[in-house]
Amino acid sequence: MEAERVGVAHMTNAPSVEVDGVWKIYQSTTHREPLVALQDINVNIQGGRFISIIGPSGCGKSTLLYLIHGLIPPTRGVVRMGAKAVQHPRDTADLTRAMVFQDSMLLPWKTVSGNIAYGLEVGPRGRKTVPHGEIAKRVEHCLELTGLNGFERYYPYELSGGMRQRVNLARALATHPDVLLMDEPFSALDAQTRELMQEELLRICGAESRTVIFITHDLEEALFLSEVILVMSSRPGRLIEKFENPLPRSRDLSIKASNDFIKLKRYLWNLLEVEVRKSIAES
């Protein structure tokens, strides 16, 4: 069983993500000194894996995610996805990555179905391939996958925060991304909803092989979800550890109470504590 799973992982089509000597420096208009948001980030993320990036708030983890998606250009260095340098999504002919945002950022004038279909109606991918019947089919499938059946015709303002994040996720999944970028998608949810969403995310992502890059500041969340955890320092953001999560891949929420889990969380916290204290002292 385990061998079979590994075999699948080797055959994955999901591209690797390579961050090569990336710096992000903001020229501030008010201060003389430029602000270094990211400092010389180097990491190679193997295709098909679930990666979390943790770090104190303001360390530039969201910036890194936006850079990987191509929404903002690096000041120095390059991001490659499956050997190709990443460009702005608008200029990417075959867009195989999608973003799940921190606030759900749904279009208020579109229904749940309309929002899920949005990524298929715009952009290079929509222009090239997805025909109308296919869009409806995919929306249907994603509604099912994220447990939104019966909410097709609801508007975002009628939904709870958890439901909105399901739509946010479904909207990204509908584009069939090989790389899924998630920017603290559960941070605004209450604790119980968050736990359930984490479990569902594992279920959804386990079904297909894709590269997932997940930003969080929640150590438990990172440990529970991911195979690899990247730990970032306080500003200027640097990578201080690439941590291979030894927990078995198939997990449920009960693992959070296990001794191993608690020890690993302790270990991560020891790495992070100094950085968090630094970032608090700065702000």
Place this chain on the structure above:
Amino acid sequence: MKPSEDIIRSREKGGAGRGPRRRYTLLSILSVVLGVLAWQVTARFTNKLFFVGPRETGAAFVELLRSGDLQSDLWVSGLELSYGFALSVLIGVPLGLAMAISRRTAAVLDPWTSILYSTPRLALGPLVVLWLGIGISSKVLLVFLGALFPILINTYVGAKNVDAQMKLVADAFGATRWEQFRSILIPGALPHIISGLRLGAIQGILGVIVGEFFGSRRGVGNMIFAAAETFDTAKVFVGIAIFAIAGLVASLALKAVERWYAPWRQNALE
């Protein structure tokens, strides 16, 4: 008292119990009925030469309908309003959008909209009539000038203030600039545009009155001034009522459109 308020609100939202909402509607109707009654009572104690009640106004209205004068006046004023309003929408909305998209366009047009918007249209009335004569075209221009700026400015502000995060969503899914315009900017600005149309319609009605005052042979505004000169006060009241109702209907209709299109805004206001 707080909890009971919450119950009422949740009921209204759920639509399960229409009771409270209906009660407030009833109160509004009662208020109008009382107002009309007060009007009638006031009319009994005033000189008919200067003030008439709802009954006399109604009688004058029926009389005007029977003679066919009112229909032709309504037709002319309606035509002036429709042409002028349509023109201001056709020019105001695209210009407002262009200003929102292009800084350069905004820089060129901004001083003119500010200057012309703060010029009272009343002051332009004589000049416009002098230029275009007492036919329909002078009124169309005055309606246009009145309605243009509320529409243009609301469109501009609405499109300018479309949530930057919505644009980020479009970017993230690779939307082209045109797709972003079509799928984010227009629908995002639409509630503001509708508000602009509502304000524009009211300003347009004002344009009809101003234009017909400064020179015309027909129209409801003209009817009012002609009747006032001959102390036909009931006829004056009919004209005023028609303008009031026209403004009310336009305003309510566009508010309904707004509520239908953008229910999430209503919710945010609560």
